Amino acid sequence: MDPRAAVASVFGDGGDETVLEYVAACVDDQFEWGQDAEDAYEAFGEMLVDSGCVPDDEAALDACRRLQRLIKGEDGNAASSGASNFRALEGGPVLLDEMNRVSVHPSEVNKIGKNMIQGLFSGDGSAEEDFSLMTEKDAAKIRKQKERTEKQEMAAFRAHQAEATKALNGMKVQVVRNTGGPAVRDLHLENFSVSNGGAELIENGNCTFAFGRRYGLVGRNGTGKTTLLRHLAQRAIKGIPENCQILHVEQEVVGDNTTAIDAVLECDTERLSLLAEEQELMEKLNASSGTAAVPAADQQHQQQIGAAAAANGTAAAAHGGAANGAAAGVADAGLAQSARLAEVGKRLLEIDAYGAKARAAAILAGLSFTSEMQEKPTKKFSGGWRMRVALARALFVEPDLLLLDEPTNHLDLHAVLWLQDYLLKWPKTLVVVSHAREFLNTVCTDVLHLHSRAITTYRGNYDTFEKTSRERVKNAKAAAEAQDMKRKHMQAFIDKFRYNANRAALVQSRIKALERLADVEVVDVDPTYIFRFPTPPDAASPPILGFTDVEFAYPGGPVLFTDLNFGLDLTSRFAIVGPNGIGKSTLLGLISGELEPTKGHVFRNPKVRLATFSQHHVDGLDLALSPLAYMCKIYPQHKEEVHRGQLSSFGIPADLAAQPMYTLSGGQKSRVAMARVTFTKPHLLLLDEPSNHLDMDAVAALVEGLALFQGGVLMVSHDQHLIESTVDELWAVENGTVKVFHGTFEDYKRRLKLMSRA
Ligand SMILES: Nc1ncnc2c1ncn2[C@@H]1O[C@H](COP(=O)(O)OP(=O)(O)OP(=O)(O)O)[C@@H](O)[C@H]1O
Numbered sequence: 001m002d003p004r005a006a007v008a009s010v011f012g013d014g015g016d017e018t019v020l021e022y023v024a025a026c027v028d029d030q031f032e033w034g035q036d037a038e039d040a041y042e043a044f045g046e047m048l049v050d051s052g053c054v055p056d057d058e059a060a061l062d063a064c065r066r067l068q069r070l071i072k073g074e075d076g077n078a079a080s081s082g083a084s085n086f087r088a089l090e091g092g093p094v095l096l097d098e099m100n101r102v103s104v105h106p107s108e109v110n111k112i113g114k115n116m117i118q119g120l121f122s123g124d125g126s127a128e129e130d131f132s133l134m135t136e137k138d139a140a141k142i143r144k145q146k147e148r149t150e151k152q153e154m155a156a157f158r159a160h161q162a163e164a165t166k167a168l169n170g171m172k173v174q175v176v177r178n179t180g181g182p183a184v185r186d187l188h189l190e191n192f193s194v195s196n197g198g199a200e201l202i203e204n205g206n207c208t209f210a211f212g213r214r215y216g217l218v219g220r221n222g223t224g225k226t227t228l229l230r231h232l233a234q235r236a237i238k239g240i241p242e243n244c245q246i247l248h249v250e251q252e253v254v255g256d257n258t259t260a261i262d263a264v265l266e267c268d269t270e271r272l273s274l275l276a277e278e279q280e281l282m283e284k285l286n287a288s289s290g291t292a293a294v295p296a297a298d299q300q301h302q303q304q305i306g307a308a309a310a311a312n313g314t315a316a317a318a319h320g321g322a323a324n325g326a327a328a329g330v331a332d333a334g335l336a337q338s339a340r341l342a343e344v345g346k347r348l349l350e351i352d353a354y355g356a357k358a359r360a361a362a363i364l365a366g367l368s369f370t371s372e373m374q375e376k377p378t379k380k381f382s383g384g385w386r387m388r389v390a391l392a393r394a395l396f397v398e399p400d401l402l403l404l405d406e407p408t409n410h411l412d413l414h415a416v417l418w419l420q421d422y423l424l425k426w427p428k429t430l431v432v433v434s435h436a437r438e439f440l441n442t443v444c445t446d447v448l449h450l451h452s453r454a455i456t457t458y459r460g461n462y463d464t465f466e467k468t469s470r471e472r473v474k475n476a477k478a479a480a481e482a483q484d485m486k487r488k489h490m491q492a493f494i495d496k497f498r499y500n501a502n503r504a505a506l507v508q509s510r511i512k513a514l515e516r517l518a519d520v521e522v523v524d525v526d527p528t529y530i531f532r533f534p535t536p537p538d539a540a541s542p543p544i545l546g547f548t549d550v551e552f553a554y555p556g557g558p559v560l561f562t563d564l565n566f567g568l569d570l571t572s573r574f575a576i577v578g579p580n581g582i583g584k585s586t587l588l589g590l591i592s593g594e595l596e597p598t599k600g601h602v603f604r605n606p607k608v609r610l611a612t613f614s615q616h617h618v619d620g621l622d623l624a625l626s627p628l629a630y631m632c633k634i635y636p637q638h639k640e641e642v643h644r645g646q647l648s649s650f651g652i653p654a655d656l657a658a659q660p661m662y663t664l665s666g667g668q669k670s671r672v673a674m675a676r677v678t679f680t681k682p683h684l685l686l687l688d689e690p691s692n693h694l695d696m697d698a699v700a701a702l703v704e705g706l707a708l709f710q711g712g713v714l715m716v717s718h719d720q721h722l723i724e725s726t727v728d729e730l731w732a733v734e735n736g737t738v739k740v741f742h743g744t745f746e747d748y749k750r751r752l753k754l755m756s757r758a
């Protein structure tokens, strides 16, 4: 039977299309599938289960057996001729060049393995030459193998995404009120381990989250901070009480017709259902008393409820006085409804239902949502703004343990300052992952340092942590050196007097002492990062770039800029600052040529190469590929070694370069994007929030890399340290234009604070 028909017959239409395509290709393949159904199960059974094509392993094995029967026939012999056989290939000579590329005999590809086959196709574009050594049929087989590998990678990526979505959907963002049980105070987590995709991230971890304290979780990119937050939120760590509500803000809210304010308010399901019940009761009572329905309106509402209930009580009493049985029934129902209405009203007051809207609006306003924006449907917002709605919901819900992962990445300076103040008054426990020193210093009472697969807790803010941990490393180093000296000294004594009978007793006691000498604490010191921005090999002479009377508006949108007149050269170093949505990224787009002015003219020297880095580039990575495969795909004319070198210039070592990108951490992905955009050796770097996701050592490396870079740098950032250490000038975007801000970033922050108070 034809493999696709066989797959369709076994799985019907229900399964994941990509996975089933892959299965059909495997069935059709002479390389991968061995001799029987068990081999097939080995090859793709797990994938069938993960993708939901079959419910469990047993069903997967059964499906493989059915496939085998359909293709090979009941007796196990091939039911059809040719490609559908399960044959292992005969061997031929394997002639590898120094890069395992050129003379691989295709009939041996199965022995060489998948990675090498990928090597054949990746890199320097010479793969096609290799085909000259092969027959057309063998080349086609290798191509097919490559396609299959890609499909397999895509299927693994999809399965990963499905799992992640399932986990996220399982986390309810909902106000939970204590129903009388003991309140959750401190959390003590002991001897726990955390791993991700086989990578052991924490071993025998211990930490305590004391109620009311605010913990900054810090550590280098990829050490496992996000993974730890996910484990906490999914209660995958022992020791978390059942009644402890944990909320991890990880995903933006869904974009639909719900307004921003309702998206926040709807988390309080008790409030919503009480309000709905109240409305229903009032309508019933009003109908039976003959009065008009009372409109539901926050504060006055309560008095109206009271009035309606009283009116109905009187009406019910009057009705109750009537001798007629039916009327008495109606009166009883009215009384019950009135009583329930009073109960509902009381509970609504208890949970501050009428203040909820004002509270939600204040949170949204703090996160820079204007009143009009609060009433806009969430589908009209960009991802960044929907992320803010998610943050607003979490602050509104106020869980026992709030987990925030780099919250400042989504916010402008104004909103960061507001969030800092808000969190300072946070009444419960907070764990926040951040690489922003100022934010951590302001918000945190304690720092958790994830390092060498262990967590160490430090009392105090980030600066205190840094000082203490530096001292700890220094002391540990001094202790280790002293111990080493002592050891050497003892050993020298032993060696010297080993054969001296007069000193035998002393030597013996030294030997014992040496054995007893305890090991001192060894503190691993992180290797130093280096970010190397390639130097452009060619120079471009002025003029470099100039704006003349530029005006810009997005189609159908308001005019964002008018009369932009400025020039740039290759020594320009400035940061564009301004509130969210004012047009900073748009300005970078106009400079890079990604956007065209609606009026005026932008001159760009055609010899100048520009590179733009933005979150958009990080989001645009092909996550199913490894960084190396991705670079080879984008720049196929260069050799793999060149790409490896470029990736390592941004702190992506060989092992990470080979991992699929969906397994990389946020900071690791940022570096891949940076390696990609700077590969062309640009003269001008346009960087939109380049330090987002990077750990502090990486930001320091970025600062150093930019200092050594032989070209112009224009950045949009709210990272004070980065700005102060890399640029000469601040350009403030205000009132549809850009002006040099004469002052430091600190001055700019002060001005913003004054403006927000005014
Ligand atoms: N399948 C896998 N194989 C190997 N390593 C994996 C796999 N999946 C995830 N990892 C590793 O697990 C780690 C998870 O990182 P995580 O996102 O938790 O780090 P992080 O500390 O939050 O980083 P960042 O500061 O960049 O956000 C990464 O180092 C990643 O490379």
Ligand SMILES: Nc1ncnc2c1ncn2[C@@H]1O[C@H](COP(=O)(O)OP(=O)(O)OP(=O)(O)O)[C@@H](O)[C@H]1O
Residues within 6 Å of the ligand: 384, 412, 554, 555, 557, 560, 578, 579, 580, 581, 582, 583, 584, 585, 586, 587
């Ligand atoms: N492609 C687009 N089409 C229409 N409007 C857009 C588009 N991109 C941005 N805008 C709007 O243009 C305005 C300026 O956006 P821009 O992203 O340049 O601001 P920003 O200052 O960089 O904001 P942020 O600090 O949030 O990144 C915003 O009101 C935004 O909604």
